[in-house]
Amino acid sequence: MARLLRTVAMLAVVIGATLAWGDTGYLPPPTLQFSLALEKDTFEVGEPIVALVRLTNHGTGDYIVQTSTRPAGSFDGFAFAVEDERGQAVPPPHPRLPATHWLGSWTTIRPREQTERKFFLNHWFLPLHPGRYTVRAQYIPRTTSGHHTVEWPPVHAAPVSFTIVPVGQTKLAVRIERLAAQLEAGDPLAADFLGFTGETAAIAPLLRALHQHDETVPRHAANALNNILDRPAVIAAALDALRENGPNPVFVEWLHERRLPPAQLMPAYLDHLASPDVVTRRGALIGLRLERDAEHAAVIRAHALRALADPDASVRLEAVRLLAADPEARVTLQRVAEQDSHESVRALAATLVRESHPAGPPAELRP
Incomplete structure (x- = not known):
């Protein structure tokens, strides 16, 4: 792990040396102290591990730090790695689905002042078994200069050790039941905490949460499923739920990231194209687009053409996207661009026609 962090640091030094140039020339690196502390030094299995990070500006000028509502911290330049008492790296969960709604800003740190952030370290590793662990953290300073983002070599915090202790099954079951109730009430943080447990008992409430109407909760639930330790059980339950x-x-975005064979997903997507629920029909079309292969090309085209007559414009938009890569659908897209009743559908179809023919549509697509 130490060797890996040194390699990352050396690479970042090279990158920082090449990127620390703004619109006005070379930008000297800020003088920052980066420190890491944990809320406590002993945690139960599956318990959220709260980390407090602090940036102190020891320079003579202001430093502007990027802050966002993204939970893991990587978007803002923070990174964490955990190793066990043998020095073995704890593997991370599968990459998270990107947030669609988040807030970002820049905070000014004056000379001799500091700023603090809190993160749940559990986003960075799979649930830990009882034992002794060490967490290492780094921060990559960055700023903006004109139209450029400038990065400097990383600063590192002193490593911090902590202990994971067993938790009784009764207490764990009560925790999961309480979190499942909070999740059903629409609390996205409850999804994160369910994933942190790593328990198979968390799979069912997380899969149910995937169908809540507010997209924030389903995204948290999908990412939490990546923390469940029994991955075959997660996939089996997910296919049943699908x-x-x-x-x-x-x-469907989460299933696509699992890299499952299209044959496992296509039948369910095709079966739900006629669902009375608009979101389900949209999801089915998106799934067909993500898993498209040559074997199902004709079937996909036929269903996409039928979906162009859907009464809901959001479904028709997905049908247009599904047909975008189909060379036999260009005439159809031109007709949609001219005749669809909704402006956004017409605009997307027209854009896709132009992009496929930058010099102008061929003769068969002209009025």
């Missing part, structure tokens, strides 16, 4: 409840945009 067949029974149907797809939605977040669900």
